[in-house]
Amino acid sequence: MNKHLKIKKICCIGAGYVGGPTMAVIADKCPHIKVSVIDKDSSRIKMWNDNNLENLPIYEPGLKEIIKRVRDRNLTFSVENDSYIREADAIFISVNTPIKSTGLGAGQASNLYWVEKCARKIAKSAEGHTIVVEKSTLPVRTAEIIKKILHSSLKNNSSENAPTFSVLSNPEFLAEGTAINDLQNPDRVLIGGEDYSAINSLHEVYSFWVDPKKIITTNLWSSELSKLVANAFLAQRISSINSISQLCETTGANISEVAKAIGSDNRIGNTFLNAGPGFGGSCFKKDILNLVYLCRNFGLSEIADFWEQVIIINNWQQDRIYKIIVEKLFNTVEQKKLVILGFSFKANTNDTRESPAIKIANDLLSEGAKLTIHDPKVSKDQIEKALDNSFKKSKNNALNKQEWVYEKSIYKALENADAIILLTEWDEYKSLNWEIISKHLNSPAWVFDTRLILDENIIIQNGINFWSLGKG
Numbered sequence: 415m416n417k418h419l420k421i422k423k424i425c426c427i428g429a430g431y432v433g434g435p436t437m438a439v440i441a442d443k444c445p446h447i448k449v450s451v452i453d454k455d456s457s458r459i460k461m462w463n464d465n466n467l468e469n470l471p472i473y474e475p476g477l478k479e480i481i482k483r484v485r486d487r488n489l490t491f492s493v494e495n496d497s498y499i500r501e502a503d504a505i506f507i508s509v510n511t512p513i514k515s516t517g518l519g520a521g522q523a524s525n526l527y528w529v530e531k532c533a534r535k536i537a538k539s540a541e542g543h544t545i546v547v548e549k550s551t552l553p554v555r556t557a558e559i560i561k562k563i564l565h566s567s568l569k570n571n572s573s574e575n576a577p578t579f580s581v582l583s584n585p586e587f588l589a590e591g592t593a594i595n596d597l598q599n600p601d602r603v604l605i606g607g608e609d610y611s612a613i614n615s616l617h618e619v620y621s622f623w624v625d626p627k628k629i630i631t632t633n634l635w636s637s638e639l640s641k642l643v644a645n646a647f648l649a650q651r652i653s654s655i656n657s658i659s660q661l662c663e664t665t666g667a668n669i670s671e672v673a674k675a676i677g678s679d680n681r682i683g684n685t686f687l688n689a690g691p692g693f694g695g696s697c698f699k700k701d702i703l704n705l706v707y708l709c710r711n712f713g714l715s716e717i718a719d720f721w722e723q724v725i726i727i728n729n730w731q732q733d734r735i736y737k738i739i740v741e742k743l744f745n746t747v748e749q750k751k752l753v754i755l756g757f758s759f760k761a762n763t764n765d766t767r768e769s770p771a772i773k774i775a776n777d778l779l780s781e782g783a784k785l786t787i788h789d790p791k792v793s794k795d796q797i798e799k800a801l802d803n804s805f806k807k808s809k810n811n812a813l814n815k816q817e818w819v820y821e822k823s824i825y826k827a828l829e830n831a832d833a834i835i836l837l838t839e840w841d842e843y844k845s846l847n848w849e850i851i852s853k854h855l856n857s858p859a860w861v862f863d864t865r866l867i868l869d870e871n872i873i874i875q876n877g878i879n880f881w882s883l884g885k886g
C-alpha cells in the first residue's frame with residue numbers, strides 16, 4: 415500500500431439511522447480512532463447521550479451494548495461544533511436526503527439541501543488535508559457537487575495552510591434491524607474515489623475488522639451507481655414476488671410454496687422473496703426514483719419505465735390490500751374497529767419511513783374506519799407524525815378527522831375488533847393466543863395476514879375469518 419494519511423480522528427455529520435450505528439461500530443472496532451458524531455438536532459444528541467440506554471433515538475438489536483462500551487471512550491455525540499470538523503482527518507456525511515417534495519424533480523430527485531449545507535460547513539471549518547466521505551445514499555455524481563463546493567472555498571484561500579480535500583464515496587449497505595451485524599460482517603465494503611492515497615486511508619480503517627478481499631475499490635461514479643442499483647435489484651425482487659402473490663390468489667397457488675420452489679434454484683437464491691404489503695424504508699423508493707430520474711435526464715426512457723414499474727407495483731400492492739379489506743368487510747368499514755398490528759416498515763426497527771402501514775391506515779381512515787394501532791417499538795408520537803404528514807400530502811382536509819388511537823397492550827388493542835390487519839412481522843404477533851382473542855372480537859371478525867406469519871388453522875378453528883396474502 416502506498417504512503418497514506420493514517421486516520422486518527424473521524425467526525426460524522428448526522429446522528430441518524432446510518433451515522434449512529436456506523437460510527438458506533440467503527441469506534442468499537444478501532445479503539446485507536448477518536449470518533450465524534452455531530453448533529454444539528456440537539457434533542458437527538460441528548461438521546462444518544464442518555465444514561466438510560468433504552469432511550470437511544472433508534473432501536474437496533476446489539477446497538478446499546480456497543481454504545482455502552484464505546485461512548486465516552488472513543489465515541490462522542492455532540493451538537494454541531496466546528497472544532498470536530500477542524501480536527502478530523504476524515505469527515506463522513508450521513509445526513510438525510512429525502513425525495514424533493516416541491517420544485518424541479520419533485521417526487522423523484524433527492525433533496526440535497528442538507529448535503530450541500532454540510533459541504534459548505536466543511537469548506538469553512540476544515541484544516542489541513544481532510545478526506546470527505548459520502549455515506550448518505552445520494553444520486554450519482556453528487557460527489558461532483560461536494561467537490562465543487564469544497565474546491566470553490568479554496569479559491570478564496572491562497573495561504574500556504576489552505577485546506578485540501580479528497581472526496582470518497584463509501585455507500586452504506588446496512589439494513590435496519592440487522593444494522594449492527596451488517597456493519598460487523600459486511601458482504602462487501604465499497605470505496606469509490608480517484609485519490610488512491612485517500613482510498614488507502616479508508617481501506618485501512620475497514621481492514622481492522624473486514625477481510626480485505628471484501629473491500630472493493632472503484633471509481634467514484636461506479637460506487638455511487640452501485641448503491642442505487644443494489645437497492646433497485648433488491649426492491650425489484652420484492653415487486654416481482656408481490657406481483658405473483660395476486661396470481662396465486664387468483665389461481666389457487668400458494669405464494670410461500672412458489673417462493674420456496676423458485677428460491678431453491680441457486681441462480682435465483684432464496685432471499686428477498688417474501689411477499690408482503692410492499693417495501694418501505696428510507697432507501698428503496700428513493701433510490702429507484704433517483705435511478706428513474708437519472709435515466710430520464712439522459713433520455714433513456716425505456717430504462718426509466720422499466721425501473722419505475724417496480725414502484726408502481728409496490729403502490730399497487732398496498733392499494734390492493736386496502737381494497738380487499740374493505741370488500742371483505744361488506745364493502746364498508748365505516749365506524750368499524752380495525753386494529754393495525756405493526757406500524758414500522760419491517761420488524762426490529764422503530765423506523766416508519768415509507769412504511770406500507772402509513773398508506774393503508776390513511777386509506778382506511780378515509781373510508782371512515784376507527785383504527786387502533788399497535789407497534790412494539792414505534793411510539794404514538796411517531797405514528798402521529800407519519801399520519802399527519804401523509805394527510806398533508808393527500809391535501810384532503812376531510813381526512814384530518816384522525817379517527818385512530820394508539821394502544822400499547824396487544825390484547826387490549828384487539829378487544830371488540832371487527833378486523834385485525836397484520837402489517838409488520840414482529841415476533842410477538844406470531845404467538846398470540848387466538849382462543850382468548852376470539853372471545854373478545856365482534857362477529858363476524860376477520861384477520862388479514864399480509865406477512866404470512868400467522869397460523870391459519872388455529873385462527874379458523876376459533877371461528878375467525880382469515881385472509882392471507884398470496885393464498886388461493
Ligand code: UDX
Pocket residue numbers: 586587588589590591645648652685686687688689690691692693694695696697698759760761
Ligand atoms: C435496504 C437494503 O437492504 C440495504 O442494503 C440498504 O443499505 C438500505 O435499504 P432496509 O430498508 O433497512 O435496507 O430494509 P430491508 O431489509 O432491505 O427491507 C426493505 C423493505 O422490503 C421492508 O419494508 C421489508 O419488509 C421489505 N421486504 C424485504 C419484503 O417485503 N420482502 C422481502 O423478502 C424482503
Ligand code: ADP
Pocket residue numbers: 427428429430431432433452453454455458494508509510511528529531532550551696
Ligand atoms: P439516515 O437514515 O440517512 O441516517 P436520518 O434522518 O435518520 O437519516 O438522520 C439524518 C440526521 O442528519 C438527522 O439527525 C439530522 O438532524 C442530521 N442532519 C441533517 N442535516 C444536518 C446538518 N447540516 N448538520 C448536522 N446534522 C444534520
